[in-house]
Amino acid sequence: MKRIINVNRILNVLFLMLLLSCVQDDDFSVPSDLNEDENKSLNQILEGLKDGALNEISIASLNQQFVAGEVVQFASHSVVKGYVTSSDKTGNFYKEIYIQDSPSNPTMAISIVLNQVDSYNQFNLGREVYILLQDLYLGETASEVFAIGGEEDGSRVGLLTENQIKTHLFRSTETVEIIPLELNFSDINENYVGMFVAINNVEFPESLEGQSYFNAVDDFDTQRKMQRCEGFSYEEFSLETSSFSTFKNEILPTQNGTIKGVISKSYGGDDFVLVLNDTKDVVFNNPRCIPLNADDFTIIFEETFNDAIDEDILDTEGWINFAERGQVLWTEQIYSKNGYAEFGTFGATDTQNVAWLVSPAINMDAYDNEFLNFKMGQHHITSVRNTIEVLASTDFNGSDVLNATWTEIDAKVPTKYDEWYAFKDSGLIDISQFSGILYFAFKVTGSGTNEALDGSYQLDDFRVLTEK
Structure with missing residues (x-):
């Protein structure tokens, strides 16, 4: 048109x-x-x-x-x-x-x-x-x-x-000199496409040792996974190399360091990728990173949702499941014997759905140096308006969700570009600035009648921790 x-x-x-x-x-x-x-x-x-x-x-x-x-x-x-x-x-x-x-x-x-x-x-x-x-x-x-x-x-x-x-x-x-914008993989979204960026603490997986930037079995482009330590696991992103590049046969470095390139998209627009101007922008001279070890932390509170009953309304003890708009609530799901919480509006009849999942209370005064950690995935998210927010409140009375003061937490959450059904680690989120009785909430906005807004968010392994 x-x-x-x-x-x-x-x-x-x-x-x-x-x-x-x-x-x-x-x-x-x-x-x-x-x-x-x-x-x-x-x-x-x-x-x-x-x-x-x-x-x-x-x-x-x-x-x-x-x-x-x-x-x-x-x-x-x-x-x-x-x-x-x-x-x-x-x-x-x-x-x-x-x-x-x-x-x-x-x-x-x-x-x-x-x-x-x-x-x-x-x-x-x-x-x-x-x-x-x-x-x-x-x-x-x-x-x-x-x-x-x-x-x-x-x-x-x-x-x-x-x-x-x-x-x-x-x-x-x-x-002029282009000063690369420093990002983490999880920061990358539509707004950064075309920008020259730098990502620190990056390495290629050990499984790619000895491999080159381009895979000879591919016709046009090769995507190589990169990773960086984030919390208790890795976050990943793809480096895309053309079959016409002069460096396609160079061997991938095995150490850790900084990579600079341009944010772009794969053919068809399905994935964000990083594209190199030159391998001179790959400086991997540091030892490989090691994710955090959970044994170094004390778990203050943990919910794995392993007692889930498939497709039931979520009623996990201590959690509040509340629909602000529409009738849809969070549900319990099981896949490959793993239980988790999920909110999605596919098949619903509400034009707008807003639903909250609120955690049990955490006494922040009983500990020091507290962190929040969870895993989250998505499927069928296609619009930036189909959102999930991670919130915290110290004045929630345990029942009146809407009259509490909620502060948004800067947390890594899935986007429409993430692989479906793939749980990603949020990393360690410092919450030590809060005191008193603290609640966390996961608030989803979607629609049962708008196909662009009927995707699903999944939550698992919710933990509040402190360093030993």
Whole structure:
């Protein structure tokens, strides 16, 4: 579906013709200066921004105009500026460039799909670029990545042609250092796609020792699992390597360290992946990490839900199961002889469901250095509006859930990109700032009538611990 946005035809397409083409370098050096045509075109853009003939729009503003599954054509004389975060110098990126809105602490990034290889000769890592948007298209790629393209290709954007690159995509003389944004695997979501990031305390599983970045049995891309210690287990993420990369046959490092790359998505958009610009950004010189040992902690309270009765309403002793909206409650489930709690609205008739599962009381004054830990999974979560919140209260009276003061806890919870039915460790969550009698709650928002909001969240192995 095509929509026209920011209609402003006062200036017609003849304005574009005044912007002379940008010439790609034929050699393999990256120039610090621009040729005469490039200087003239860039100066015209800068003058247009200065006198109001052109309007600068942020990548974040473009994202607000973006509607998944739709392609929109730019009609206004707008320009977006960014800094290149990806490089096809090693062949690991192909006919795409990612740019983010700032060299450090970026807030948003976007892909530009273009019919050009060896684009690093012109749009090198850290290069400041300007994109003249009129008549280009905003949408997503086949990988469901937010992107600018040169045509409408069904529900996707198509590549900028060679002529469109010359008349719409401009580099300045500025090349800056891109400071990687430091993240954990569990932090990664849609907002970070296209950004250059660094992840610390990373290693490849021992099962991959001796393996290369690319698996020869794959046709196009290989995903290698990475892991980092988090609490009592590992959290995982995938590194994706192209069959065309120059480093595909390099052997994976066996130690632990820091990896830098660009957040992207696998083909089809099913998974987030990390994509390397170069293996120079993989610095694994530290000893491998070891997850925490539960024997080093004293368990203050634990609920494994192992007494669950499959598909019954959850009535575990001491827990409060409360429906704020709708009729659906948390249930007890069993899979492979393992009991757990689950909330899902599939098959329900309520337009909105909000349900709480509240823990028994914990006396925080009886201990020091307390931590919260649990495992959580999901299945059929497809929307960011189908949410789960982890909350804590010190003024809950044990019965009136809605009149208590609840503080949200920064906890790792599943997203729609996590594997279904795979329980993930929350890590150790420091709760020592609380005192008195403390309750925890897991609050889910969903819908029984909206298929996008009828997914399920699963909770297991809830523990409050203190260090011995």
